[in-house]
Amino acid sequence: xxxxxxxxxxxxxxxxxxxxxxxxxxxxxxxxxxxxxxxxxxxxxxxxxxxxxxxxxxxxxxxxxxxxxxxxxxxxxxxxxxxxxxxxxxxxxxxxxxxxxxxxxxxxxxxxxxxxxxxxxxxxxxxxxxxxxxxxxxxxxxxxxxxxxxxxxxxxxxxxxxxxxxxxxxxxxxxxxxxxxxxxxxxxxxxxxxxxxxxxxxxxxxxxxxxxxxxxxxxxxxxxxxxxxxxxxxxxxxxxxxxxxxxxxxxxxxxxxxxxxxxxxxxxxxxxxxxxxxxxxxxxxxxxxxxxxxxxxxxxxxxxxxxxxxxxxxxxxxxxxxxxxxxxxxxxxxxxxxxxxxxxx
Amino acid sequence: xxxxxxxxxxxxxxxxxxxxxxxxxxxxxxxxxxxxxxxxxxxxxxxxxxxxxxxxxxxxxxxxxxxxxxxxxxxxxxxxxxxxxxxxxxxxxxxxxxxxxxxxxxxxxxxxxxxxxxxxxxxxxxxxxxxxxxxxxxxxxxxxxxxxxxxxxxxxxxxxxxxxxxxxxxxxxxxxxxxxxxxxxxxxxxxxxxxxxxxxxxxxxxxxxxxxxxxxxxxxxxxxxxxxxxxxxxxxxxxxxxxxxxxxxxxxxxxxxxxxxxxxxxxxxxxxxxxxxxxxxxxxxxxxxxxxxxxxxxxx
Numbered sequence: 001x002x003x004x005x006x007x008x009x010x011x012x013x014x015x016x017x018x019x020x021x022x023x024x025x026x027x028x029x030x031x032x033x034x035x036x037x038x039x040x041x042x043x044x045x046x047x048x049x050x051x052x053x054x055x056x057x058x059x060x061x062x063x064x065x066x067x068x069x070x071x072x073x074x075x076x077x078x079x080x081x082x083x084x085x086x087x088x089x090x091x092x093x094x095x096x097x098x099x100x101x102x103x104x105x106x107x108x109x110x111x112x113x114x115x116x117x118x119x120x121x122x123x124x125x126x127x128x129x130x131x132x133x134x135x136x137x138x139x140x141x142x143x144x145x146x147x148x149x150x151x152x153x154x155x156x157x158x159x160x161x162x163x164x165x166x167x168x169x170x171x172x173x174x175x176x177x178x179x180x181x182x183x184x185x186x187x188x189x190x191x192x193x194x195x196x197x198x199x200x201x202x203x204x205x206x207x208x209x210x211x212x213x214x215x216x217x218x219x220x221x222x223x224x225x226x227x228x229x230x231x232x233x234x235x236x237x238x239x240x241x242x243x244x245x246x247x248x249x250x251x252x253x254x255x256x257x258x259x260x261x262x263x264x265x266x267x268x269x270x271x272x273x274x275x276x277x278x279x280x281x282x283x284x285x286x287x288x289x290x291x292x293x294x295x296x297x298x299x300x301x302x303x304x305x306x307x308x309x310x311x312x313x314x315x316x317x318x319x320x321x322x323x324x325x326x327x328x329x330x331x332x333x334x335x336x337x338x339x340x341x342x343x344x345x
Numbered sequence: 346x347x348x349x350x351x352x353x354x355x356x357x358x359x360x361x362x363x364x365x366x367x368x369x370x371x372x373x374x375x376x377x378x379x380x381x382x383x384x385x386x387x388x389x390x391x392x393x394x395x396x397x398x399x400x401x402x403x404x405x406x407x408x409x410x411x412x413x414x415x416x417x418x419x420x421x422x423x424x425x426x427x428x429x430x431x432x433x434x435x436x437x438x439x440x441x442x443x444x445x446x447x448x449x450x451x452x453x454x455x456x457x458x459x460x461x462x463x464x465x466x467x468x469x470x471x472x473x474x475x476x477x478x479x480x481x482x483x484x485x486x487x488x489x490x491x492x493x494x495x496x497x498x499x500x501x502x503x504x505x506x507x508x509x510x511x512x513x514x515x516x517x518x519x520x521x522x523x524x525x526x527x528x529x530x531x532x533x534x535x536x537x538x539x540x541x542x543x544x545x546x547x548x549x550x551x552x553x554x555x556x557x558x559x560x561x562x563x564x565x566x567x568x569x570x571x572x573x574x575x576x577x578x579x580x581x582x583x584x585x586x587x588x589x590x591x592x593x594x595x596x597x598x599x600x601x602x603x604x605x606x607x608x609x610x611x612x613x614x615x616x617x618x619x620x621x622x623x624x625x626x627x628x629x630x631x632x633x634x635x636x637x638x639x640x641x642x643x644x645x
Contacts, residue, residue, distance in 0.1 A: 123372075177350060297519050
């Protein structure tokens, strides 16, 4: 990895250099009921719109690579049958200006199942491969347990990662386009003092976490506690609304629907993200539901993320961003659920 | 100067490294034609389906136990076990109950209608390992549908297998599938045991649970340990009792196979609807050995 430092005011110039592309970044979108700013990722047209000191966005960046609804194919219907047209919906490269480590790691996890497995999903892959990701350091919020998940720092999956050292940014460079961009700024090699400052900031960040999840031996504990009363307790609270999956940066489950045009000459096939907490998730034709209770569905969500995915890819499908707990109207949070299943309430 | 990033064409071959899996093959539908329709009961029909393109027909092969996704553009897409023998290339038979949106629409189609097929997907029954052994094929209700493909393969190569027993249970005589083929199966020295939950006036056969049929069969053999394989397919409750009985009769877990049903929206390990934990019924199944099933919570 190649490192550089540059003065903070150079960042606007970096934005200017990238402005020929579609740029998505964190913007402030009003205040919540406690007066705290609400942030989300939006397409921006002006550097001033960016809120790079944002805490956390409500939604994850996944919708830019995995839209909530997407047309997979269209059919031209005719007397002899039909003709299928597939469009991967890859329109233009996208620059992500200011992504936190958790969200970068979330995309890396999605890559495992959507890009690096049998039948890679070209709709995802096309959008993912045309992303330019500029990461930015963050400060832990009360809901963040990324440190427990090993996703508090990003080691790959970005082009450029900036850490705020005070008056300047410490830049980690992971791609040729990023290197070329920085060569157009006024950059310096980091000094020994910059190295020390970088490490100091990382240490300070690590000390600031208040939420934590113990994932040691969790795959086994989940199997041991499959019949635990804890699942019923959380199942009682769960509203089966699917909000957790909606805001989750790693949830990718979906359903496919087809529609016929009113003129009966065309048809469409649409993918829509789903949630395993919704009641019909595992219902088969004829009406049998493999997970009829909200407890069984909530449990399945934890089994997929913390047991099944680990078995398949050696890491959990969770980056500890805590968005699900923040968004949950029933105030169900992964640290609380996992602690209760472990018997550590 | 503004840097415009290049748009990558992901369908273009990567320089240097040939692609292992072509992303263009993710969303495809092979045009096919319904060549025959045989009503089997009031709700189920057997559809013979043939790929239209001769090249695709030649390349289309499958193994007993695998499934295809059948698509009716604008109506929907769903997974179906293949019920026929793999001998005829590019031609398959699907036994389908009219029970949902897609299947009810399908039931109204006539011979010659165009459908879309993708696949085959999933795991298969290890018939080559089963050669020289006695076989128990145990099906309940629609569970007979995925059993028919391995059965037909066994009949085509009957002398390679030992004693073959089929145990088949349905709710009522009117719901029995493939009734016109029982004589042919028996002709190949297959022991066919059939039972129904509720008899009607014309029913001459057995009434009772499939486990009673199995009990009778088990009483004829000391142990299933050394020379028997079993394939079990049926409703979830049947798996519990039948697999338990087979285990108690000495059948090793890795010689007992089940075919599981789950909801699927892709067949390619992406939509998660068929997940059991993170095991995909579409990729790692639908055929599992009993060890895998026991190792997966909530599988049966």
